[in-house]
Amino acid sequence: DGGITQSPKYLFRKEGQNVTLSCEQNLNHDAMYWYRQDPGQGLRLIYYSQIVNDFQKGDIAEGYSVSREKKESFPLTVTSAQKNPTAFYLCASRQGGGAETQYFGPGTRLLVL
């Protein structure tokens, strides 16, 4: 099956702990994105990557880090510097070039213990 997978579905973070959310796609898409969604708010961009080994900050990058070592993988680390990490995290990918549409993974819900 082609698509985007995110794991885990639920993640619990202790105070001061770094946690990493996984995002993998087998669509051969060039671009990948991480969004955060809070209740009653739209999706806010954390980081995005257009090609391997390159990524750019979005509107709310503080307290997060990413890597793009492989085309199919774009993991997001929520660091201890992110003081309010509880949210629904969505990974998306887009073919790149002139392709317009983003496709979303199933999401990871992060909760703070």
Add this chain to the structure above:
Amino acid sequence: QKEVEQNSGPLSVPEGAIASLNCTYSDRGSQSFFWYRQYSGKSPELIMSIYSNGDKEDGRFTAQLNKASQYVSLLIRDSQPSDSATYLCAVRSNTGNQFYFGTGTSLTVIP
């Protein structure tokens, strides 16, 4: 000023009626516009994309774009209870690399 604005609702319509969802955007140079449907606890799924002024129809869904007014809308005809969800409007930035989302409109279709 928010990049993309939507009425948060909730919007309630009876089954079989037309639901009308609206969205405005601030970047006059934007060229690509999208409507996503998001069920509670799930990720967004694409319903429609529209790039040119006018109407675009796909089954029971019609997207309307007016670039001069910076306005995008989604009409859902013959609304069904299964259409009950939050609808997100998204706009691709003028640079092409980022997408901006509205806060979503919650729609409830009453049987």
